[in-house]
Amino acid sequence: MSYVAFADRDHEHEHHDPDTFITKYIWSQDHKVIAIQYGLTAIFVGLIALGLSAMMRLQLGFPNDFHFINPENYYQFITMHGMIMVIYLLTALFLGGFGNYLIPLMCGSRDMVFPYMNMLSYWAYLLSVIVLVISFFVPGGSTGAGWTLYPPQAISAGTPGVDLGILLMLVSLAIFIVAFTMGGLNYVTTVLQARCKGMTLMRMPLSVWGIFIATILGLLAFPALLVSAIMMLFDKTLHTSFFMPAISSMGVDPGYTGGSPILFQHLFWFFGHPEVYIVALPAFGLVSDLLSTHARKNIFGYRMMVWAIIAIGGLSFIVWAHHMYVSGMNPYFGFFFATTTLIIAVPTAIKVYNWVLTLWEGNIHLRVPMLFAIGFIFTFIHGGLTGLFLGNVTIDLPLSDTYFVVAHFHMVMGVSPVLVVFGAIYHWWPKITGKMYNETLGKWHFWMTFLGTYAIYLPMHYLGFAGVPRRYFAMGNTDFLPASAQDLNAAITISALFVAAAQLLFFINMIWSLVKGPKSDPNPWHATTLEWQTPDHPPKHGNWGHHLPEVHRWAYDYSVPGYKDDFIPQNVPADKAPAGRDHGGAH
């Protein structure tokens, strides 16, 4: 089928640039346009999820003041907030957005291998988002089962949205998985089979490595979610008993017998844990490139970084039951899953050391992308350390389902990837739009977001230790909590509203840049990777004009002694510049 595609064609014959507005920007098969469509849609739903978190915080901070938030709404907000943030925002933005934009450009291809399928992927994703949004407005509202959708309660009377809400949620997830599969197959095949000449795997920028391995994780993990969604749909609509045991629900026997709720948990977390890394690995990759570029130094331990990504990806499939310690399991299993969980900390720590060592004695430019990248190192170390607590069975049991867990996963998979998203948008904005943004405004955005999120999540660790449970609408009269816990909650809410408001700076900056921003240099950060070396700026359809680039070195030749510039782009031939520290060529 390779004849329909043109990802590695040297000359662009028999290929016509799309010329009408519709083919260029709507039904586009260009990976860059699809990336932007994915990005905008993801950010749009992300804003909904942010709004929902603000509502939850209002309730938690000022429990008696907001009468339009009742317990049912609260559970719906929690569920949709979590699900949207994890899947419809971060997964879609990292893989559909950055994956689409960067893979062909960084690998030196003209496009994804099957552009038409790539386009379908976006439209299916949009459909899944539409179904999701519709679920807010159906009778009974969206589901309130928690983003983990655990049965029996997800489909039992009494849970909000038990009629149409959960149905649409499951359908939307299934559509999302189809969309992801169509895109993911493209990303993986493009990386494996359509790189330009000289671009060996061991010369690829770490961004591509992170996105590539994350996509493989997705292709192997989403099946478990798909299967559990199908089985739950049947339990709901056909009254099968895959997950539903014989229970009495609000005094009535709903007629289920003999199903296994624990089976759902296994399937869900067999997807759910790799999902954490589907979000984290692209962030690892992107942040590596930001750090190296803005510190003017090669990434420390490139090969180790690649192997760490692969190792983390592999290990992420054998740790899932650390989310189920409280569900109860054979102590040997608990031991096994605790051990594997702690083993993941090794490659992860290697990565963190290497980021810090990349900064060591670098020529650090504290531009906006770099601030976000360094901020990520802080929040990620922070969230990673609390993960060590939760990975141990005995420590997890009392901490499970408390605010300590909420603090942990927000630091590690909420704040950290979001900081990278912002850093990466600021970094690649000039390439995508050809315009510069306002640096000062960007710095304000960073500091308010970074300090604000600490103000939100640091106190939550303490609340968790004190015993404040997660997913509670209100605490009521609780003796074991000091009265001051409520003050802390109010303070957290104020910080959260502050952080939410600070995101306006980002949007103002970007709109200002589009309308009035100065034109950017084709390579404003003096970066080495291929996307900054395109003949047109921003790159046109087909990316490379007449000739595909040829790669002669790895992606990190910064500050090579004896060369006039402090960077050597990947496509500079070996006889035009010193050899640098290539890892992908001769050994």
Added chain:
Amino acid sequence: MSEAILDSGATEAPGAKGLVDDWSRDKQVFGVPWGKAMMWIFLLSDTFIFSCFLVGYMSVRIATTDPWPNPSEVFGLEAFGVQVPLLLIAIMTFVLITSSGTMALAVNMGYRKDRKKTFWLMVATALLGATFVSMQAFEWSKLISEGVRPWANPFGAAQFGSSFFMITGFHGMHVTAGVIYLLIVAFRVKNGYYEKRGGNYEIVEIAGLYWHFVDLVWVFIFAFFYLW
């Protein structure tokens, strides 16, 4: 400095390092067309789907409190007055395995650019696939007429019907999609569609990969569902 070495493949270091170098060489990891690489990756993903289904089935079969029906009785068929266990399933399996054979021949004829034979062999494969699906439909209606439903089962555990309809249904959808896919490719082979595009018949093999995969999955379903 290194492209020549990496392309030739002959001078790679021995052991694990050579393996890594080989895999990470210039441009392509696998020396196959994109479509084929993508089909392999898709099938890997699909393997995980079917594995999850089968693991789910095994797990509910263990979890349920009601007795599991005896498959050789439930799936038995009366032929000439004798009750033959698993008769229909044996025929279905035979049909599907045969279709894998005709598919393999079609791939071979495709590479020989014998368009006529390729076409007929692919049509034969598709017909065998359609036969399989219709026998499955027959089996479904037989079970339904005996009172087996996704939510209930007169012979024992309700999960029997649930998993049976779900898994064979999902597999049957794969076969149906495969039949359509094969027919599209077959007619394109016949009307010279691929001649205009460089006369490349790799697509027949790609379709064949999918078809063999669907057969292989059936073997597992057969083993876990009917023989256990």
